[in-house]
Amino acid sequence: MAVYTKVSAEEIEDFLTRFDVGTLVSAKGIAEGVENSNYLIETTQDRFILTLYEKRVDPNDLPFFITMLDHLADKNCPVPPMISDRVGIKIQKLCGKSACLIKFLPGISVTTPTxxxxxxxxxxxxxxxxxxxxxxxxxxxxxxxxxxxxxxxxxxxxxxxxxxxxxxxxxxxxxxxxxxxxxxxxxxxxxxxxxxxxxxxxxxxxxxxxxxxxxxxxxxxxxxxxxxxxxxxxxxxxxxxxxxxxxxxxxxxxxxxxxxxxxxxxxxxxxxxxxxxxxxxxxxxxxxxxxxxxxxxxxxxxxxxxxxxxxxxxxxxxx
Amino acid sequence: MAVYTKVSAEEIEDFLTRFDVGTLVSAKGIAEGVENSNYLIETTQDRFILTLYEKRVDPNDLPFFITMLDHLADKNCPVPPMISDRVGIKIQKLCGKSACLIKFLPGISVTTPTxxxxxxxxxxxxxxxxxxxxxxxxxxxxxxxxxxxxxxxxxxxxxxxxxxxxxxxxxxxxxxxxxxxxxxxxxxxxxxxxxxxxxxxxxxxxxxxxxxxxxxxxxxxxxxxxxxxxxxxxxxxxxxxxxxxxxxxxxxxxxxxxxxxxxxxxxxxxxxxxxxxxxxxxxxxxxxxxxxxxxxxxxxxxxxxxxxxxxxxxxxxxx
Incomplete structure (x- = not known):
């Protein structure tokens, strides 16, 4: 629920050149999810979540999660797909951490569900x-x-x-x-x-x-x-x-x-x-x-x- | 640089009804600025920063800041205007804190300036x-x-x-x-x-x-x-x-x-x-x-x- 790894805007700009997603317009560290570092990224094309995996997520598990999300997305479940870079790779390295660029999904999380x-x-x-x-x-x-x-x-x-x-x-x-x-x-x-x-x-x-x-x-x-x-x-x-x-x-x-x-x-x-x-x-x-x-x-x-x-x-x- | 006051999506939805800004589509707590709590808000109309003022900002100073920002915006300085509610009020209360809805500005903060x-x-x-x-x-x-x-x-x-x-x-x-x-x-x-x-x-x-x-x-x-x-x-x-x-x-x-x-x-x-x-x-x-x-x-x-x-x-x- 915090940003553990500080990634500079320049590092994010450079990271985005691996992908075909446009150039950086805004980047905000967000307090979200399990103990990963997350940035809400806006480019000239779209919005994304950049996640850096901290100690609670084992990088060896990332292929399982990605395969699962791809499987769910293929069947039209509303899950956020991870973005492939120009050569098809989804699991990246950034600031020494495993990192993924993930499609941003609109919507809010309710606190008191009806x-x-x-x-x-x-x-x-x-x-x-x-x-x-x-x-x-x-x-x-x-x-x-x-x-x-x-x-x-x-x-x-x-x-x-x-x-x-x-x-x-x-x-x-x-x-x-x-x-x-x-x-x-x-x-x-x-x-x-x-x-x-x-x-x-x-x-x-x-x-x-x-x-x-x-x-x-x-x-x-x-x-x-x-x-x-x-x-x-x-x-x-x-x-x-x-x-x-x-x-x-x-x-x-x-x-x-x-x-x-x-x-x-x-x-x-x-x-x-x-x-x-x-x-x-x-x-x-x-x-x-x-x-x-x-x-x-x-x-x-x-x-x-x-x-x-x-x-x-x-x-x-x-x- | 953290979110000190947790505001639920329902509270933000309710807060936004004071304004003519559309309805809530997304809300993310962001790690930004001095020791205030900030949310990046997306509505059906636009994007905003919702700021709740914590201990480092004296609510009595808010009118000064608002007048200053209005003055600068009138002269085309690129400052983020604070949004008035339906009756013209900019300084709100939310979760017991002074709060303002502020226009979101694109752009990134560089770490190593050229x-x-x-x-x-x-x-x-x-x-x-x-x-x-x-x-x-x-x-x-x-x-x-x-x-x-x-x-x-x-x-x-x-x-x-x-x-x-x-x-x-x-x-x-x-x-x-x-x-x-x-x-x-x-x-x-x-x-x-x-x-x-x-x-x-x-x-x-x-x-x-x-x-x-x-x-x-x-x-x-x-x-x-x-x-x-x-x-x-x-x-x-x-x-x-x-x-x-x-x-x-x-x-x-x-x-x-x-x-x-x-x-x-x-x-x-x-x-x-x-x-x-x-x-x-x-x-x-x-x-x-x-x-x-x-x-x-x-x-x-x-x-x-x-x-x-x-x-x-x-x-x-x-x-």
């Missing part, structure tokens, strides 16, 4: 899953269910309780519950795995862009629905569940990509898993990030609240 | 000074020569030497020199007082925008030339002086706004003062900002190097 917006997002997620059924790329989920116990341990022996008294016990019991109930037979697919409202661009209740694919990976397909549900159907602090938004999201998705009885039955445990995953990564970052650092720390409690809601309301997906 | 770019900037500064000769607004310079001794004291008894051994003596001697030699009879004007390359937008060696007027104030007019000279004619670390850029900047300015013999004679001491001013404010921020804070600390040594250069080369303005 049911209509959630329905459109559910449909867009379903269309993305449809488009990915014949995608052969694979990428392990570095944040999958098997990693959560170790992540909880890595938070340290007393740190979870320092965030909230009793949190360690909640986490331990939930890890046990998930180990006993995590579905083993559901369909696997490449998924987005991080479809928060920040990563959906909208205009007039229409989805104009799905962005920030840097957590996308191979995992249980319905887990993507669970992540999106946890991200969209609560107030930011997780204290208020919005039943209308929830119903719209699930209905929109199901209309495009049918949720099987098995998917639907698994959604409560998948949503508990999604809540625990974001609670743990936020807790880890909270513990390991100084309060005044460049990165804004996100409150882990917001996902503890979601976890508790899903524990107490397993029936909400039966709509 | 002589042609410096010449264009000198001319633009001269044109701005020309346009301000009949401007009646006044604003005290909160960073003027009279404040520097107190600023040095506020850095603390040992902190300057901790930045660089011997720095305290250099500062004390320079303060004495400036007190003895600071010009008392030169023409006064409203000046920009912070015309670094960051604050000049250019396309093809032409100035397309002068921005970030939040240090503008009433002071010795030639001091603005000295500040601009110190900002433009050195490598960023202040170790390399560029004589061709210096000559182009001064010549360009003089062509539009004649430098009197008195101005020219005073430039060496004014440039030493400008160097000390930025060295001291950077030192103060360096001492009082944690190394890992949201704000990037700028190296005070870059302006100590400039100060030493001006001490040793008083003849460079005799061109």
């Amino acid at each position: 049911p209509l917006q959630a329905r459109a997002t559910g449909k867009a997620l379903g269309e993305m899953h449809n488009a990915l059924t014949d995608f052969t790329g694979k990428r392990a989920n570095s944040m999958d269910h098997d990693t959560w116990r170790e992540l909880a341990t890595d938070c340290g022996p007393n740190e979870l309780d320092a965030i909230a008294p009793g949190l360690q016990v909640v986490v331990d019991e939930e890890l046990d519950h998930l180990d006993q109930n995590w579905p083993g037979e559901l369909p696997i697919s490449v998924i987005h795995a991080d479809l928060f409202p920040d990563n959906v661009l909208m205009l007039d209740d229409q989805v104009t862009g799905l962005i920030d694919f840097y957590f996308s990976c191979t995992d249980i397909r319905a887990y993507d629905v669970a992540v999106t549900h946890a991200a969209w159907c609560f107030s930011e602090d997780g204290e208020k569940f919005d039943a209308a938004v929830s119903e719209a999201l699930i209905t929109g998705y199901d209309e495009i990509f049918h949720l099987s009885a098995e998917d639907r039955a698994a959604l409560p445990v998948l949503a508990r898993g999604a809540s625990l995953r974001f609670m743990l990564t936020r807790a880890y970052d909270w513990i390991n990030t100084p309060a005044d650092a460049l990165v804004t720390r996100k409150d882990p409690m917001a996902f503890l609240n979601r976890l508790k809601f899903y524990q107490e309301n397993p029936d909400i997906f039966q709509i | 002589p042609l770019q410096a010449r264009a900037t000198g001319k633009a500064l001269g044109e701005m000074h020309n346009a301000l000769t009949d401007f009646t607004g006044k604003r005290a310079n909160s960073m003027d020569h009279d404040t520097w001794r107190e600023l040095a004291t506020d850095c603390g008894p040992n902190e300057l030497d901790a930045i660089a051994p011997g720095l305290q003596v250099v500062v004390d001697e320079e303060l004495d020199h400036l007190d003895q030699n600071w010009p008392g009879e030169l023409p006064i004007s409203v000046i920009h007082a912070d015309l670094f390359p960051d604050n000049v937008l250019m396309l093809d060696d032409q100035v397309t925008g002068l921005i970030d007027f939040y240090f503008s104030c009433t002071d010795i007019r030639a001091y603005d030339v000295a500040v601009t000279h110190a900002a433009w004619c050195f490598s960023e670390d202040g170790e390399k002086f560029d004589a061709a850029v210096s000559e182009a900047l001064i010549t360009g300015y003089d062509e539009i706004f004649h430098l009197s013999a008195e101005d020219r004679a005073a430039l060496p001491v004014l440039a030493r003062g400008a160097s000390l001013r930025f060295m001291l404010t950077r030192a103060y921020d360096w001492i009082n900002t944690p190394a890992d804070a949201l704000v990037t600390r700028k190296d005070p040594m870059a302006f100590l190097n400039r100060l030493k250069f001006y001490q040793e080369n008083p003849d460079i303005f005799q061109i």
Whole structure:
């Protein structure tokens, strides 16, 4: 959410000569996305996002992301294509970092989604899953269910309780519950795995862009629905569940990509898993990030609240 | 250089209904300018910068800045006008902060200026000074020569030497020199007082925008030339002086706004003062900002190097 690598206008001008995109008219560092450096670039021809990949994105994963985006774009999903240079190369080097020039997409990210917006997002997620059924790329989920116990341990022996008294016990019991109930037979697919409202661009209740694919990976397909549900159907602090938004999201998705009885039955445990995953990564970052650092720390409690809601309301997906 | 106040897309959409500017299409937080929060906004009609004023800008100064920008725009200086809402108001409130909607200007800020770019900037500064000769607004310079001794004291008894051994003596001697030699009879004007390359937008060696007027104030007019000279004619670390850029900047300015013999004679001491001013404010921020804070600390040594250069080369303005 900051600009980590400062690229001068002259360096950007020079970088753009590799492409057939016109010459530089404006360049602004933008606060966007995961921990990459992003510039909103305007040329004499068009607008682009220039992304420099910082430590959280492994350059070895870039070919997977590019192939996935090309596949989705070919099937008319609203994803931002990465631009090829004059000799066909998309993964560039700039200021010592891996870098890509990406088409700019209009649209805004909502903070408090309406049911209509959630329905459109559910449909867009379903269309993305449809488009990915014949995608052969694979990428392990570095944040999958098997990693959560170790992540909880890595938070340290007393740190979870320092965030909230009793949190360690909640986490331990939930890890046990998930180990006993995590579905083993559901369909696997490449998924987005991080479809928060920040990563959906909208205009007039229409989805104009799905962005920030840097957590996308191979995992249980319905887990993507669970992540999106946890991200969209609560107030930011997780204290208020919005039943209308929830119903719209699930209905929109199901209309495009049918949720099987098995998917639907698994959604409560998948949503508990999604809540625990974001609670743990936020807790880890909270513990390991100084309060005044460049990165804004996100409150882990917001996902503890979601976890508790899903524990107490397993029936909400039966709509 | 960061986004301090997070404004949701819904809040921006709502804010824009006060104006006749179309509806929101895109909004990106940008890392720009002094410590304000800035969003690059696209509507169905045009592009704008939305600025929320944080602690470094006193809301009571906003009417001065707006009157100044209107005055300059009326005289065809390339400054970004602030947009009036439907009832003629420019200073708004948003998220509890004073806020303005400002016209977006194309252009890029160079990092390593060429002589042609410096010449264009000198001319633009001269044109701005020309346009301000009949401007009646006044604003005290909160960073003027009279404040520097107190600023040095506020850095603390040992902190300057901790930045660089011997720095305290250099500062004390320079303060004495400036007190003895600071010009008392030169023409006064409203000046920009912070015309670094960051604050000049250019396309093809032409100035397309002068921005970030939040240090503008009433002071010795030639001091603005000295500040601009110190900002433009050195490598960023202040170790390399560029004589061709210096000559182009001064010549360009003089062509539009004649430098009197008195101005020219005073430039060496004014440039030493400008160097000390930025060295001291950077030192103060360096001492009082944690190394890992949201704000990037700028190296005070870059302006100590400039100060030493001006001490040793008083003849460079005799061109």
